Amino acid sequence: MTNRGRNPLLVVYMGALLAFLYLPIAILIVLSFNDSKLAMVWRGFSLRWYEELMHDGDMLTSIRNTLVIALIATLISVVFGTLLAFGLERHTRSAALENGVYLPLMIPDVVTGIGLLSFFTAITFPLGTGSVIIAHSVWGIAFAAAIVRTRLRGFDRAVEEASLDLGMREVPTFLRITLPIIWPGIVAAALVVFTLSIDEFIIAYFTAGQTVTFPIQVYSMIRFGVTPEINAVATIMLLFSMVLILTAYLFARPRPGRRSADAEEPTT
Amino acid sequence: MSSQNVISIESAVKRFGDVIALDRVSIEIRENEFFALLGPSGCGKTTLLRAIAGFGVLDSGRILLDGKDLGHSKPYDRPVNMMFQSYALFPHMRVRDNIAYGLKADHLPKNEIEARVDEVLGIADMHALADRRPHELSGGQRQRVALARAIIKRPRVLLLDEPLAALDRKLRQEMQIELKRMQHEIGLTFVVVTHDQEEAMTMADRIAVMRNGRVLQIAPPQELYRRPADRFVASFIGTMNLLEGTTVAGGVTIPGHETVPIDTGGAGLGSPLALGIRPGDVRLLTEGEEIDEASIVLAGIVETTAFIGSQSHTLVRVHETAVAITVTASASTVLVEDGSPCRVALPYTALLALPDPPE
Known part of the structure; x- marks a missing residue:
């Protein structure tokens, strides 16, 4: 399998494609350690932009706002999304309801943003952290419902009945049996919603009022030119997101061994 | 209780x-x-x-x-x-x-x-x-x-x-x-x-x-x-040969045969009632062989014979009723070739009166 028909043109093409995908990010990471204000000049390795970041009050405030928003929106989304997933899986066969629930995922963010802005204005809801939390929960709930739903689909309800039959009441049955079995789905949903929330710009921009979230702060900074501090922020973001996504992936993927155990083997 | x-x-x-x-x-x-x-x-x-x-x-x-x-x-x-x-x-x-x-x-x-x-x-x-x-x-x-x-x-x-x-x-x-x-x-x-x-x-x-x-x-x-209660139970538990009949005074008739004296279990006169017999109770008669017991004797053709270990199952297609009768016998007894004419005997004592199950 080593040199069988390996076309040098294809190798070049593949390299170019990978470069196209990852070079900008690589450059960003390298420049975040550049001891120069000018992006085009390499003056040696330095952590000064990271240090500057730590003393940038506006930036830190925006990060704090974003984390608060993401945490609360995730909590709301996971609780209501899980309930919604149960309802859809067990208490309805309505296709209209089902599609209606997932629609927020398909609506363009700009439309959602404008819609929410008009809505909040109409009911004179104050714009700020609270309104962004609600806005992010709109698609967060849909996402969480979709993810938890996949976990529920393969759920054998007989295990809940077995628990009741063995003397456990409804609430302890939910806590000891149902929740542990769907837990990976809930964790995955939380990680996905959290990751999407912390870098969501468009909807937040429409609904944040005077509150500055982290993506809005970054956007306002680059209007005065890209400073290396932004590279440092972006690098930290990248690392953070990758850890979250990787964790979500590990939780959501099917357990190895489940499948093979279904095969019938003789007892010994 | x-x-x-x-x-x-x-x-x-x-x-x-x-x-x-x-x-x-x-x-x-x-x-x-x-x-x-x-x-x-x-x-x-x-x-x-x-x-x-x-x-x-x-x-x-x-x-x-x-x-x-x-x-x-x-x-x-x-x-x-x-x-x-x-x-x-x-x-x-x-x-x-x-x-x-x-x-x-x-x-x-x-x-x-x-x-x-x-x-x-x-x-x-x-x-x-x-x-x-x-x-x-x-x-x-x-x-x-x-x-x-x-x-x-x-x-x-x-x-x-x-x-x-x-x-x-x-x-x-x-x-x-x-x-x-x-x-x-x-x-x-x-x-x-x-x-x-x-x-x-x-x-x-x-x-x-x-x-x-x-x-x-x-x-x-x-x-x-x-003693299955009806023809559904009879067919569900093991194999049962069934002959469609009608209740008359003193028993059940099947077309072309004398009345079989059997307890009809209170079924009304003239109502349909099946006669059932287990494959093991049916006798396959060799040519010219007569049977002492009172029996329904039917002529037919051997369709197939399957040997399962020590037993053989023979499927006989009966002329007049167009039903198939399964006969189970020990494999060593009668050997009949497929397609050959034969007679089966259904002793009265082995027959069961089987009403339809309640709907």
Whole structure:
């Protein structure tokens, strides 16, 4: 399998494609350690932009706002999304309801943003952290419902009945049996919603009022030119997101061994 | 109500929309009995089992346990346990914790739980696998864990929903005997739901045959086989040859033959009634052979003969009735070639009067 028909043109093409995908990010990471204000000049390795970041009050405030928003929106989304997933899986066969629930995922963010802005204005809801939390929960709930739903689909309800039959009441049955079995789905949903929330710009921009979230702060900074501090922020973001996504992936993927155990083997 | 009945089901009715799943079902189940609910899918047997466990409320009728009406009590308040068809093992728990679950639900002291789990692990022969998770077990092992989990609380009645359906044929036969042995050993009342008549016949002390939500007959296996209540039971339990007839005074007539003197069980004159006979009771006559017994003798053609070990099954196509008659005989007796003409004799004493089952 080593040199069988390996076309040098294809190798070049593949390299170019990978470069196209990852070079900008690589450059960003390298420049975040550049001891120069000018992006085009390499003056040696330095952590000064990271240090500057730590003393940038506006930036830190925006990060704090974003984390608060993401945490609360995730909590709301996971609780209501899980309930919604149960309802859809067990208490309805309505296709209209089902599609209606997932629609927020398909609506363009700009439309959602404008819609929410008009809505909040109409009911004179104050714009700020609270309104962004609600806005992010709109698609967060849909996402969480979709993810938890996949976990529920393969759920054998007989295990809940077995628990009741063995003397456990409804609430302890939910806590000891149902929740542990769907837990990976809930964790995955939380990680996905959290990751999407912390870098969501468009909807937040429409609904944040005077509150500055982290993506809005970054956007306002680059209007005065890209400073290396932004590279440092972006690098930290990248690392953070990758850890979250990787964790979500590990939780959501099917357990190895489940499948093979279904095969019938003789007892010994 | 006799005190030795553990379960009394009195005129239980359950509807799902327009479908009647249970139609005035009454059954008494005795202490330490191995009782089978047998019938084709959709006959209501699983609905009944689940109603005993507390899943699904009856529309009318009662289920009594030791003389007390279970009413609308919840599954966790009933001293019965169930082994589910899918086994329903808790996938996130080890074998040991699956088995201990029912005792933990009752908040028993830790050392007692451990002692009883150990004991049941022994009965199920699962000591070596106690720390495995369900997905690391084979089908037969999972079945044993499910059984162990269901018996550990020493329920008044153990309910088993198609306990062997998920196993392959060879293992199923082993487990039929194993289940029976275990029931004797632990002294429990077993109620098992199955669609497999062979399984029910092998294991059960008594069998209730169900169809369309009704109980057609409740009897021990031998009696079900020898004296089936109607043609459905007769055909469901083993093979039965059927001849369509009509009731007349003093018996049943089939076209072209004299009246067969047989008890018609109160069927009205002129009503259709089938005559049934087991393949082993039919005699295949050699040419010129006469039979002493009073019998219906039919002429036909041998269609096929199959040899199964020491026995042969011969299928005879009878001319006048266009029905096929299966004859079982010891393989060494008559050898007839396919397509050759022959006669079969159906002794009166072996004939059964079989009405249609109630709709």
